[in-house]
Amino acid sequence: MIDVTVENFETEVIAASMNVPVLVDFWAPWCGPCKSLGPVLEKLETEYAGRFKLVKIDSDQEQQLAGMFGIRSIPTCVLLMNGQPVDGFMGALPEGQVRAFLDKHVPTAEEMAAEAQEEEALEALADGDTDTALEKLQHAVVTDPSNDDARFDYVKLLLQLGRDDDAKVAFAPVIAKAGTSRKLGALKAWMDAIDFVAVGAYGEGAGAEFDAKIAANKRDFDTRYAKARWLLVRQRWTDAMDELLEILMRDKGWSDEAARKTYVAILEIIEPPKVKVADGQIPPDDPLVATYRRRLSSVVLS
Numbered sequence: 001m002i003d004v005t006v007e008n009f010e011t012e013v014i015a016a017s018m019n020v021p022v023l024v025d026f027w028a029p030w031c032g033p034c035k036s037l038g039p040v041l042e043k044l045e046t047e048y049a050g051r052f053k054l055v056k057i058d059s060d061q062e063q064q065l066a067g068m069f070g071i072r073s074i075p076t077c078v079l080l081m082n083g084q085p086v087d088g089f090m091g092a093l094p095e096g097q098v099r100a101f102l103d104k105h106v107p108t109a110e111e112m113a114a115e116a117q118e119e120e121a122l123e124a125l126a127d128g129d130t131d132t133a134l135e136k137l138q139h140a141v142v143t144d145p146s147n148d149d150a151r152f153d154y155v156k157l158l159l160q161l162g163r164d165d166d167a168k169v170a171f172a173p174v175i176a177k178a179g180t181s182r183k184l185g186a187l188k189a190w191m192d193a194i195d196f197v198a199v200g201a202y203g204e205g206a207g208a209e210f211d212a213k214i215a216a217n218k219r220d221f222d223t224r225y226a227k228a229r230w231l232l233v234r235q236r237w238t239d240a241m242d243e244l245l246e247i248l249m250r251d252k253g254w255s256d257e258a259a260r261k262t263y264v265a266i267l268e269i270i271e272p273p274k275v276k277v278a279d280g281q282i283p284p285d286d287p288l289v290a291t292y293r294r295r296l297s298s299v300v301l302s
Contacts (some may be wrong), residue, residue, distance in 0.1 A: 001042050001056060002053075002055045002056070002064070003056050004056065004057050005059075005065075005211065006062060006065060009065060009188070013219065014083050016053055017081055017082060018083060020050070021051075021052040021079055021080070021081050021106050022052070022054075022079070022080045023052055023078075023079050023080075024055050024064055024069075024078045024080065025041055025055070025056045026059045026069070026074050026076045026077070027262075028059050028060045031074050033074075033091060034092070035249070036092045037077075037091075037098075038075075038094040040092075040093075040094075040095050040098055040111055041054055041077070044098060044099060048102065049105065050111065050112065051108075054104045056270065059074055066185055069085070073090055074096045075090070075092060076090045077089055079105055081105065086105065087105060092252055101144055108144075111144050111147065113140075113143050114139075114140040114141070114147045115144075115147070117139050117140035117143065118136070118137065118140045118147070118149065118150040119151070120132075120136050120152065121137045122153070124136065133157060134154070134158070134161070137150055137153050137154035137157060138154060140154070141154050141170065148174060148177070148256055149183070150169075150182060151171075151184075152183045154170055155170050155187050155189065164194055167187075167191065168250055171187060171188075171191065176272055182264070184214075186264075186265035186266070186268035186269050187269075189232075189261070190232065190265065190269060193229040193232045193262075194233050196226070196229050197229065197230055200226070202226070206230055207227070207230070207231075208242070210224075210227035211227075214227070218250075221247050221255070224243055224246055225244075225255070225258060225262075228241075228243040228244045228247075228262065229262070231243060232262070232266060237270050240266055241292055245255055245263070245295060245296070247259040248263070248296075249301065264296075267289055267292060267293060267296075270286075270289060271289050272286050
């Protein structure tokens with residue numbers, strides 16, 4: 001529990017709520033109901049073990065903050081997430097009702113554990129330790145099967161390591177979401193390309209065969225698209241996007257925009273995790289991804 005004033009409000013409430021829900025308790029020393037609610041909130045903050053942050057604001061001493069939230073009676077509690085108020089309640093509610101209020105918004109213990117595992121995995125991956133990264137991502141998915149970000153990173157790493165069958169098994173529970181999730185759709189595009197290459201038996205020498213056909217007919221989009229998927233499977237990302245751009249420059253809508261959709265999927269796959277920066281700053285874009293996004297925009301909008 002932290003006492004908040006105008007001086008530390010931005011740091012302790014707004015910035016903190018970007019990472020964890022912050023429950024603001026408006027109270028005053030003379031308020032009887034506040035004295036009964038306070039210990040309940042402090043007990044739950046301890047019990048929830050980091051799943052939300054409790055701060056207290058003395059509404060008499062900090063009238064500017066109380067006015068900003070439109071406080072008319074105390075105790076009043078306001079929950080902030082991502083810098084914005086999302087819910088609240090007035091009065092000294094019993095513990096059960098406060099718990100029910102929190103449970104509507106705060107992450108579960110499983111979600112918190114999975115997020116921690118995912119962060120550790122990405123750190124290990126940045127250090128080149130793929131074994132540890134794979135282990136932690138697997139634990140994250142098992143701990144919280146609904147964490148699609150962790151599952152994306154897990155399946156992506158399996159595919160990068162050539163463990164296609166394991167990737168398909170891990171992807172199966174969310175395959176129905178591929179049509180509505182850009183990240184999951186990107187993984188499906190990758191796995192569809194793997195199946196396409198396998199069925200077509202396109203081996204190492206396929207590149208020369210594709211090039212010969214394209215040289216004979218630069219508008220042979222089927223061959224260009226096949227070559228792009230072959231390159232995708234070999235994780236030759238920029239070569240694949242270059243080939244897709246050749247299609248887009250000649251026919252933006254070819255085959256229900258297959259070239260654009262696959263290009264966007266590759267951008268999603270190669271986008272590195274955003275680096276952590278100081279509060280208020282914007283993480284820098286990856287130069288390669290930014291360059292190919294601009295190239296796509298210039299072609300599509302031309």
